[in-house]
Amino acid sequence: MDLKDFYFQNIKNDEYHYRFMESVKDVNKVYNIFTGYEEVNDFDFEIFDVEEAILKFRELCQPEVAFDSEKKCWFYLITYYLHKVGYEIKEFPRLLARPPVEPGEFTYGDIRNRIIAQGGDDNGTVRYATRRTFVASLTFELKSNHIEITDSINQKFIEISNRQSSFNNMSIDEKLAEIANLIENMLKKDGKFLTIDYSLVCFDYINEETVKGYRHKLQCFRHSSDESIQERASYSDEQKSFLIDYGLVIIKAIHDVLKMAE
Numbered sequence: 078m079d080l081k082d083f084y085f086q087n088i089k090n091d092e093y094h095y096r097f098m099e100s101v102k103d104v105n106k107v108y109n110i111f112t113g114y115e116e117v118n119d120f121d122f123e124i125f126d127v128e129e130a131i132l133k134f135r136e137l138c139q140p141e142v143a144f145d146s147e148k149k150c151w152f153y154l155i156t157y158y159l160h161k162v163g164y165e166i167k168e169f170p171r172l173l174a175r176p177p178v179e180p181g182e183f184t185y186g187d188i189r190n191r192i193i194a195q196g197g198d199d200n201g202t203v204r205y206a207t208r209r210t211f212v213a214s215l216t217f218e219l220k221s222n223h224i225e226i227t228d229s230i231n232q233k234f235i236e237i238s239n240r241q242s243s244f245n246n247m248s249i250d251e252k253l254a255e256i257a258n259l260i261e262n263m264l265k266k267d268g269k270f271l272t273i274d275y276s277l278v279c280f281d282y283i284n285e286e287t288v289k290g291y292r293h294k295l296q297c298f299r300h301s302s303d304e305s306i307q308e309r310a311s312y313s314d315e316q317k318s319f320l321i322d323y324g325l326v327i328i329k330a331i332h333d334v335l336k337m338a339e
Contacts, residue, residue: 078125078126078240079123081150082240083157083248084154089306093174094153094160094176100149101150101153104120105120118147126246127164127246130155131159131217137155139209140208156172160173162246164220166215166216166218167216169183172187192207220314224329226325226329229332230244230332249321250298253295253298253317254295254299256295256320257296258299260291264331278334279330283330288327
C-alpha cells in the first residue's frame with residue numbers, strides 16, 4: 078500500500094491532517110535558488126499492512142531519529158493512516174488524530190515528559206534505553222472492533238477495490254462505500270438484482286426491503302457531490318460504526334444464501 082496515495086484519496090480539506098498537504102505533496106522536491114523547486118528525490122512510502130505501519134511508527138519514535146522532510150512525511154502519513162482505519166494509542170489517545178506539526182514535540186518532548194512523570198528518569202535524565210523500552214510498550218488499539226469476516230469475503234473486497242485493498246486497510250468512509258459496492262456486486266447478475274430468501278439464514282431480521290433501505294443509506298459514501306459529502310459528515314463515528322457492522326452482517330447473509338443455492 079502506498080501511504081501517499083491513501084492520503085490523497087481520502088483527505089478532506091476540513092480534516093486536521095489536511096495541514097500537512099503541502100509537506101506531503103512536495104516531499105520529493107528541493108529548492109534551487111536558480112530554478113526554484115525541483116523534483117530530485119524519489120522517496121516512497123510503501124507499507125504492507127497495519128502491523129508494518131505500527132512498526133514504522135515505533136522506528137520514528139526512537140531517540141536517535143532526526144526528522145528531515147522524508148521522516149516528517151512518514152510521521153504525517155502513518156498517523157493519518159492509522160487514525161483513518163480506526164486506531165489510537167492508549168497512552169496518547171489524541172496523538173494519531175492530532176499529531177504535532179513538528180514530530181519531535183511528541184517523539185522527544187511528550188515521550189520524555191511521560192517517562193519522567195512515571196519516575197523512569199535518572200535525576201532528570203531520560204536514558205535512550207528507557208525511551209526505547211517505553212516506545213516498544215506503546216499500545217495500539219482499534220477504537221471499534223467490527224464483526225470478523227471470512228477470508229473469502231475479504232478477498233471479494235480486494236477484488237472490487239480500486240486499489241486492491243483488504244477490508245481492514247480501508248478508511249471508515251471507504252469501508253462503507255465498498256460495503257455498498259460489494260452488496261451490489263453480489264446481488265446484481267446480468268444487469269438485474271437477484272431476489273434471495275434471507276430467512277434461510279437470518280430468520281425475519283433481514284429481508285429484501287431492509288437491504289434496499291440500507292443500500293440507499295450508503296449512497297452518499299459512493300459519490301463525491303457536495304450533497305453527498307455533507308450527508309457523510311452528518312453521521313457520527315458511532316453511527317458509521319453501526320453501519321459497518323450491519324453491512325457486514327448483510328454481506329455474510331448474502332454470501333451464505335448464495336452458497337446454499339449452488
